[in-house]
Amino acid sequence: MLRPLYSLAYIIARGGRGMAQAPAVQLLAVGTIAVCMLLLGAVVLAWSNAQGVVRAWGLDVPITAYLVDDADPELVEATVRRLRTLPEVADAERVSPEQALRRLSEGLGEDGELLDGLEPSVLPGSIEIHLAPGTDPDFGRALAERLDQQPIVDEVAVAGAWAGRAHDLLQTLGDLALGAGLLVSLACMAIVWSTIRLGVYARRAEIQILRLVGGTRRFVHGPFVFEGMVQGSLGAALAMGILWLGFDAVHPFLERGLSMVFAAGALSFFTPTQVGLGIAFGASLGLLGARAAVAHYAEA
Amino acid sequence: MAIIELTNVTMNYGRGPRRRSALRGVSIGVPEGAFSVLLGPSGAGKSTLLKLVLAMERPEEGTIRVAGRDIHRLRKGSIPYLRRNVGVVFQDFKLLLDATPMENVALALQVLGMPRREVRERAASALCRVELDPRIRRPARCLSGGEQQRVAIARAVAGDPAILLADEPTGNLDPRLTQEIVDVLEGIRRRGTTVLLATHDPLVLDLAPLTQQIHLEHGRVVTLTDPTELSEDDIPEILPASWAGPAEAVA
């Protein structure tokens, strides 16, 4: 009944012992993985913060139609529905004064407290319109003019060239994050692969014996897979730690120095869940790299 | 019933001009509980036969049944379970030279998913069975050839396998040590394990309490004595003092 547990205990103990036998190799692997993951983490962090800033500034919404105070809700709904039928419109959404207030306070970061006690009704409701990618800017302008003539619409704001640039920047950061993700994944798996290859080579006699006395594939491979997972998660955790230290040192300067762009506290580090996911990502890369290496070298 | 059964087994190594025939149309059956000696000169195909029984090699033709199952039709994932029932002592022992006798034997029990304490207890008992002190702390490389041999046997039988294969276990030992090893193997057979011993040394036939001999030459079986064909005289003291003892007590 407890056999899988005893086997697991063996696998972990053997994996740990194997790592202790070559600490320099382990340090090198964890360090290199950490450097790779640090690069990826920095790009992802920049991307997620840029997204936050763009959202806080409303740069992600090309057209905003502010509604008159006593706009008939049914008429607003009907307008949103009609806008959604247009092929050039990717999305149209009604934003209530309460939502607007919440966003404003989020965008102000620590300064959000300034808004405490403010009635949401001082802010106008609005309809936010996202255009499909590649839509002619003339269409946007024409649509804005048409909306302005509607009785429920008080005023229409069209984000300028700024918004487009912010959008492009986000896109670039996103692509960079994706590219870094792919590259770093491959690099981390390659690092794990090469350390596992060394381990398999050093322990080839033992592997052969384990097979002959009836060790299952899982039992023989397990310690190596464990080793890879430990390397991956330690590397990722180390990268997260360094990144956090770096962020902690840099973000007050960014927020103060570029107070035009960043409100105080508007920049944020990964949430604990995201940190956990990052470490799990490292562990999975280690697992994949180790599994592939041990299957390749131990089954030869 | 034959616990190991080879039918028309043919096995070659290599391809083309480098092709070497190892076994040709071998058919044998080793009865359960036997002490069977596989005798033949070097290169006769003895080791190959043992490797086939362990599913380390595949036959080109023929079938191999262990406990009634055609082992070369097993899924790859089932082979470990076959091997848990077939202990093996190799010519070159295949020990972990940096590990103690205890650790070497423990390896065969750890793969079974046993708790540590049970592993220790059973490894110690296996070492005692081959008359080695389980407390030896020296690594295997510091042991004599005869001691390494015993460690290898202890590892092979620690999990109480149904079958024990021994490849030249008396390889380079003098007649006295050969007798000791044969006695150890006989003790294991008495506990219910079928023993198949491969050797080039005809002396073993005189020392072993054999119940079957298989002569192999150039990959062919030249003589096969079935246990039924063995006369009373061919069975040396299988029932020595230790068996006679209780019987006398009853009488």
Ligand SMILES: Nc1ncnc2c1ncn2[C@@H]1O[C@H](COP(=O)(O)OP(=O)(O)O)[C@@H](O)[C@H]1O
């Ligand atoms: N791994 C191998 N590759 C090629 N030929 C082999 C291999 N193992 C054994 N042989 C050949 O197969 C024949 C039988 O060998 P083997 O089974 O080792 O005989 P034995 O154990 O009786 O000495 C020999 O001719 C040997 O050279």
Ligand SMILES: [Mg+2]
């Ligand atoms: Mg041989």
